[in-house]
Amino acid sequence: MDQLKKKYDENGVIHVPEFLSAKDVSEIREELERYIHEDLRGKPADAATREADGEQVRNLWRLEEHNPCLRKFAERADLLQLVRTLLNGEPVLAAIETFNKPAKVGSGVPPHQDNAYFCRTPADKLTIWIAIDPVTNENGPVTYIKGSHLNGVLPTKPSGVKGNSIGLAEEVATAPEAEFCGILAPGDATIHHCNTIHWSAPNTTDSPRLGFLMVYRGAHTEVDQALRETYVAASTINSPS
Numbered sequence: 001m002d003q004l005k006k007k008y009d010e011n012g013v014i015h016v017p018e019f020l021s022a023k024d025v026s027e028i029r030e031e032l033e034r035y036i037h038e039d040l041r042g043k044p045a046d047a048a049t050r051e052a053d054g055e056q057v058r059n060l061w062r063l064e065e066h067n068p069c070l071r072k073f074a075e076r077a078d079l080l081q082l083v084r085t086l087l088n089g090e091p092v093l094a095a096i097e098t099f100n101k102p103a104k105v106g107s108g109v110p111p112h113q114d115n116a117y118f119c120r121t122p123a124d125k126l127t128i129w130i131a132i133d134p135v136t137n138e139n140g141p142v143t144y145i146k147g148s149h150l151n152g153v154l155p156t157k158p159s160g161v162k163g164n165s166i167g168l169a170e171e172v173a174t175a176p177e178a179e180f181c182g183i184l185a186p187g188d189a190t191i192h193h194c195n196t197i198h199w200s201a202p203n204t205t206d207s208p209r210l211g212f213l214m215v216y217r218g219a220h221t222e223v224d225q226a227l228r229e230t231y232v233a234a235s236t237i238n239s240p241s
């Protein structure tokens, strides 16, 4: 735990192999498939973002509200203990969502910092990104810039990307050794700080790349009003989120 905390504080991203068992991974996959086929049509429009083909799911949003069955994965005592340490305070579950990155049509995610969406101060909020499918170099892994969480929220601009409305205003030049690419086996996870810059490429392969995300904030955090105003302006252009 101490080692993970040290790395998280230094790099703003950590790799946790075998975060979930094969059994948990199959249970999540089956429940997501069931939810998409049976429940999603009865949910509000902002429960999902579709890919450009209008068919395939790009993201599922607000699963913590819409799918109580998946919440149990976010409420485990050992997981909450790790999150408590990383967040410097009591964890509050903020979101459960997916980035499905379907085969062939899965779209890219522009470089961004999550706190441009989350708008919390202090920035004690994080995402656990769990691989449900194998994540390879080819099918759109998430790349993170180590240490980029240390410089606050950088200027943003609307990105024009459905599902990721806010990107960084300027390209960030980094040394290749500062990048960490999340090549993951099913059940492996990365955990990133909400100010860590990250992105992913489109998936043009035949292999889907489903990620299951759980987001937590520290109970001690508050809304940062300036960040919130920028977010509201950008998300009005590209609704939802």
Ligand SMILES: O=C(O)CCC(=O)C(=O)O
Binding pocket: 099, 101, 109, 114, 127, 129, 140, 141, 142, 198, 199, 200, 211, 213
């Ligand atoms: O899964 C992806 O491609 C992007 C994920 C992301 O933006 C996030 O974890 O905040």
